[in-house]
Amino acid sequence: MSNNDASAPAPSSGRGFGRVLVAIYGIFALAATARSVFQITTKFSEAPLAYLLSALAASIYVVATIALARGDRTSRRVATGAILIELIGVLTIGTASLVWPDAFGVATVWTGFGSGYGFVPLVLPVVGLWWLRHTRSH
């Protein structure tokens, strides 16, 4: 990580407000990954669908965190893709969990549009996409 940005040219997705965004993504990446490993190794058979979804969410958060922090051309594309999947995921699972409350067995990070996590999972992808757009070099 280079900190000598006295003459930093283009805004990067990992700087400025991006620092905060990467930090929050990082928290979700770590928490979701740890929880997912714990769930899958100790009680996978209890709710396979929910636990697989948690693992998917966890990996998307990990990819988005790293890609946002790196912020080069390719990383931005990866970040955009990951965050789009994240948005679709939270909207789909959020809706599904309301329509079929019993389908998943246990709650995932995206259940009820992330209501168990202060709706941060719903807000995060929107802010992430806005930020990627905002820092786009012209």
Add this chain to the structure above:
Amino acid sequence: MSGWYATAIIVISLLLVLWAGILLVIKRQPDLILALGGVLLEVLLLGFVIGGIVQMVGSDRDFARAEFVGYLIACLVVLPAAFLWARGEKSRAGLAVIAVAYLLLPILILRVQQVWEGNNVQ
């Protein structure tokens, strides 16, 4: 795991969130209070974590021990990680990162307590 010690950590942490918020609003850089508060909290957290592990080892109750230890480790890592990540960021974002960390700590303490009590939400 609960009691005044944990409550003190939560209160100090929330006060530092408030302080970071004030600094953000009046557009200041992270100051000494924020840093010293972090050192104080980290020392308190070390005691909390050691106490937690000692209590866990001394207990034969059935609760999610791996998760418990995971949350305890997270408690110790959060502040150093936040200060490292905020370093070198001259804009107010560095301050915001530290504020997020101070906000996260009480949540982690509450999760530690929940896991200890055995009321696992998930």
